[in-house]
Amino acid sequence: MVATTSIRVLIADDHPVVRVGLRNMLQADSLVKVVGEARDGVEALELARKLRPDILLLDLAMPHVAGMDALREMTSGNLNTRTIVLTGLIDNRQILEALQLGARGVVLKDAVVEHLSQCIRAVMQGQYWLEGRPVQNLVQVLRDLTAQTAPQPRKTFGLTAREMEVVTLITEGCTNKDIAKQFGISEETVKRHLTNIFNKLGVGNRLELALFALNHNLLPPADGQ
Amino acid sequence: MPVNETTLASQVFDQLQQAMVCDPAGFTELYRDYLTDAWQALRKLSEAVQQKQADEVRARAHRLKGSSQVLGAREVAQCASALEEMGRNDDVQGAGVVLEQAGRALQQVQAELSNRLGLAVVPADQTAAW
Numbered sequence: 001m002v003a004t005t006s007i008r009v010l011i012a013d014d015h016p017v018v019r020v021g022l023r024n025m026l027q028a029d030s031l032v033k034v035v036g037e038a039r040d041g042v043e044a045l046e047l048a049r050k051l052r053p054d055i056l057l058l059d060l061a062m063p064h065v066a067g068m069d070a071l072r073e074m075t076s077g078n079l080n081t082r083t084i085v086l087t088g089l090i091d092n093r094q095i096l097e098a099l100q101l102g103a104r105g106v107v108l109k110d111a112v113v114e115h116l117s118q119c120i121r122a123v124m125q126g127q128y129w130l131e132g133r134p135v136q137n138l139v140q141v142l143r144d145l146t147a148q149t150a151p152q153p154r155k156t157f158g159l160t161a162r163e164m165e166v167v168t169l170i171t172e173g174c175t176n177k178d179i180a181k182q183f184g185i186s187e188e189t190v191k192r193h194l195t196n197i198f199n200k201l202g203v204g205n206r207l208e209l210a211l212f213a214l215n216h217n218l219l220p221p222a223d224g225q
Numbered sequence: 226m227p228v229n230e231t232t233l234a235s236q237v238f239d240q241l242q243q244a245m246v247c248d249p250a251g252f253t254e255l256y257r258d259y260l261t262d263a264w265q266a267l268r269k270l271s272e273a274v275q276q277k278q279a280d281e282v283r284a285r286a287h288r289l290k291g292s293s294q295v296l297g298a299r300e301v302a303q304c305a306s307a308l309e310e311m312g313r314n315d316d317v318q319g320a321g322v323v324l325e326q327a328g329r330a331l332q333q334v335q336a337e338l339s340n341r342l343g344l345a346v347v348p349a350d351q352t353a354a355w
Binding site: 014015016017025027028061088109113 | 297
């Protein structure tokens, strides 16, 4: 149940016009009291520690300490403040990271007028808020977001493991001789592999094969990715 | 006269105006500050595009997108979003066209606001250099 005392809100956004707009929007809500405004991540953390607000409205893209780093600090800082992330667009990877770091809600900046007060109330009631509504099943949301942000599995188009290796080397510009040497097989065997690959993928030459591989996610991820 | 939805979201404008009903001068000042900042952002974006400073384009466009979204200037926000994406992709070649579109959209926002709030909302000499 929502308390009858004011919900104390701290606004953190580097843009003064946004801060003024948010403050005025929230001042119209009799249950909300804006207790402070921060211009960057460092100030957000300082004011959160000092003012102990119920809610921190946090822009993710701020100078000095970025919003995500501020969120990480907030979570580890043993504060009771609940964070609502303000963002310009839906980026599932970013939302997933924010939720994992302890954010309780995500509101699009172009929907603040419509949703911010509702979101603040929902979060104060212990709920999570995403995509313009309270979340009933956070576990399911996290599972869905994780699935959506997971890298796409590498497609094989029926190629064998060795044929996939041959494709990778072809796209790197290796000749049949190079490939034969690398795998310790004859050039005839490499040619046979290539014929099979061409037939399976419906391509006619090495260039078409390289383009197909690039366009269809056929190559292994680069090192470090 | 209703506010053009694409230019300026009426729900945002009306609700903000309602929220600041006791401070109409402050409401006008808020939008004047937005226009001042947005025109300046477009000028800086134009410079950054000419100098092919993709990261500068990304950062400035992101800021413009945020304020435009919060104050309901939807088309300006959409243009800023496109510019931000170009900057992120390190490809600002087509940014000039988007900038021009953003300038036209902002001019429309200013005209709408001027209709609604009077000439006091128009910043002095802000559009001249654009």
